[in-house]
Amino acid sequence: MRMYDLILKKRDGYSLSKEEIRWMIDHYLHGNIPDYQMSAMMMAVYFRGMDTQETFELTMAMAESGDRLDLSGIPGIKADKHSTGGVGDKTSLALGPLAASCGVPVTKMSGRGLGHTGGTIDKLESIPGFQTALTEERFMEQVASVGIAIMGQTKDLAPADKLLYALRDVTATVDQISLIASSIMSKKLAAGADAILLDVKCGSGAFMKNFEDARKLSEAMIRIGKTAGKNMAAVISDMDQPLGRAVGNALEVKEAIDTLKGEGPEDFTELVLTLGSRMLCMAERAETPQEAQKILKQKITDGSALHKFTEFVMAQGGDPSWIEHPENFCRADYIEEIPSVKTGFVTAFNTQEIGVCSLLLGGGRETKESAVDPFVGLVLRKKKGESVRKGEGLAVIYANDKEKLAKAKEHFLKNVTIESERKMPEPLIKEIL
Numbered sequence: 001m002r003m004y005d006l007i008l009k010k011r012d013g014y015s016l017s018k019e020e021i022r023w024m025i026d027h028y029l030h031g032n033i034p035d036y037q038m039s040a041m042m043m044a045v046y047f048r049g050m051d052t053q054e055t056f057e058l059t060m061a062m063a064e065s066g067d068r069l070d071l072s073g074i075p076g077i078k079a080d081k082h083s084t085g086g087v088g089d090k091t092s093l094a095l096g097p098l099a100a101s102c103g104v105p106v107t108k109m110s111g112r113g114l115g116h117t118g119g120t121i122d123k124l125e126s127i128p129g130f131q132t133a134l135t136e137e138r139f140m141e142q143v144a145s146v147g148i149a150i151m152g153q154t155k156d157l158a159p160a161d162k163l164l165y166a167l168r169d170v171t172a173t174v175d176q177i178s179l180i181a182s183s184i185m186s187k188k189l190a191a192g193a194d195a196i197l198l199d200v201k202c203g204s205g206a207f208m209k210n211f212e213d214a215r216k217l218s219e220a221m222i223r224i225g226k227t228a229g230k231n232m233a234a235v236i237s238d239m240d241q242p243l244g245r246a247v248g249n250a251l252e253v254k255e256a257i258d259t260l261k262g263e264g265p266e267d268f269t270e271l272v273l274t275l276g277s278r279m280l281c282m283a284e285r286a287e288t289p290q291e292a293q294k295i296l297k298q299k300i301t302d303g304s305a306l307h308k309f310t311e312f313v314m315a316q317g318g319d320p321s322w323i324e325h326p327e328n329f330c331r332a333d334y335i336e337e338i339p340s341v342k343t344g345f346v347t348a349f350n351t352q353e354i355g356v357c358s359l360l361l362g363g364g365r366e367t368k369e370s371a372v373d374p375f376v377g378l379v380l381r382k383k384k385g386e387s388v389r390k391g392e393g394l395a396v397i398y399a400n401d402k403e404k405l406a407k408a409k410e411h412f413l414k415n416v417t418i419e420s421e422r423k424m425p426e427p428l429i430k431e432i433l
């Protein structure tokens, strides 16, 4: 087989066979195919697409390119969850312990943030002592004993995807649905859960800017997972404004804790309950989403959800006193209001740029090597549809550097729209598949 012939085939719009895809991924992983040929292939895929079978074969080739977790020793239906990423997305922090408190074994490997979206691992690391680098043995022991473990992705999990994603990132070939679906699902399949719940975001703060693309991506991932024998579901939700009110690592942990106490923002609580109810049904802990919602609400009210979060944090070395005193998470040197420059209603956010505000404050990563300041970020006082008076606070900003604070404040004001007429926000949950 020659890579040249495969590029030609895809360039001319033909489908690649399973053998060709396996050969290509194997040889690329072992350094026998140069980046310039793989870049040409990715660009050919970008323009020609991949059919269902090719997308599945690419996923499996990448999933099987490294370690695969065998979770069969842990009793029950193991559940994993994946978010396509957004701003203020602290869903795993609340959903994981909540589902675990209902008896669902939750196994999750997460990434760090890059660009305007934050990562679960960075958020958890704002809890002093919290360890995210677990061995596979310890990860599995903890799921068996505590009911939930979240660790950073190991370098041996789907290594072919890691190489290919880095290449796509610098060759303008990330945003192609088959490539995104196979990339995400290769990691999820290698991580070994039985039930995979997809939290697909759509809007100005998400990868998928419009609903049609979010649905196509959801359908592609569901098809791959089902073909691989997994129990799959997806919830498509709005990312045309930050989720909840907090944006920034430590601030988001606090908001997740508030939510587990039943004191979280309405939209975030709704998303957690919607995803949680699907997860409970997939893991056969409830018969219907309605029954599942009742169980979930009960676990919040009786304190079990927060207790499970504390247990999980302690199991991974985190300091539980921070959960008892969540004001610890709000400890930036400068805490200032961003006053509105006019009276009216908040009608829009450029959500990606609100994520960039956190980046400007030092809370995100410009490159993979950048260090993150866990305590910076912002908390929205006003969301879409809410009224504001001139001079009233639109958000509270948390900074550790005066210059960065000024830049982030200016950037925030440029990326929020206030108009005289009220427009109600879109419903949070757009579709459940």
Ligand code: URA
Binding pocket: 165, 174, 179, 180, 181, 183, 184
């Ligand atoms: N996230 C991934 O893991 N892969 C992609 O291709 C895009 C987003």
